[in-house]
Amino acid sequence: MQSETRKVTLSAILRWFDPRKTEAGNWAFILNRVSAIGLTIYLYLHLIILGKLAQGPEAYDSFIDIVRDPIFVFGEFLVVAGGFIHGLNGIRVILNSFGIGVPYQKQLFFGLMAVAVIASVIIGIRMFTV
């Protein structure tokens, strides 16, 4: 395999973080993968915490009191924003996968990400002010 013979150098690693040669498709992949890993970790923690319900209402409610802290609400906002980014980018992936709108995938990506930003801002304002 070629990857085994290729030498891993510092400049090769640094190039990985260089945004100058990163195109729209690369950004779409990075956004999709980072949000995917974040959402999966959140989902697992979410399910584990729901297990507190089995210990009775007091155990659950005392946990809910902790996560009313603004730091946790901000974390929750990141989950919501990640859900919008991953879901809306997912709409593009699904459409393109079934051969719909393939020539317009760049426009679709930027359009859907604009929707994700607007939706996140609206929900974010609601989460922090209500």
Next chain:
Amino acid sequence: MAATTTRRVDIPQNYETISWKWMRYSGILMIPLVWVHVILQDVIVGVHAMDAAYVASRWGVLFWQVYDILLLGFTFAHGVNGLRQVLRDYIHRPDYLRWINIGLLIFWAVISFIGAFAIVNATNSVLFQ
């Protein structure tokens, strides 16, 4: 744009192509399921109004029990299968991949079963005492 020609390709129906297809199908289902869930909990009910009594009031209704089981099954399957795809990008040894497939399938099934069991039996639990 250059002229394109279409050609029919026979795609083998193996584990990977079926998993690829179901990532799309579950994705379509999750768009209404997850967004309604998020908007309901974080905006309509609000993160500050959620407590065990609220969870109990929802799991006392069959519609929300079915909704939450679908949400759990599809979302966790999509997440674990996604994790499998991430691992496949870095791990190439077929014997490792086989054990990853088996391990993640068991992990998904156990967690989903515990969750679904809890939702089905919620009305008999400490939540309703």
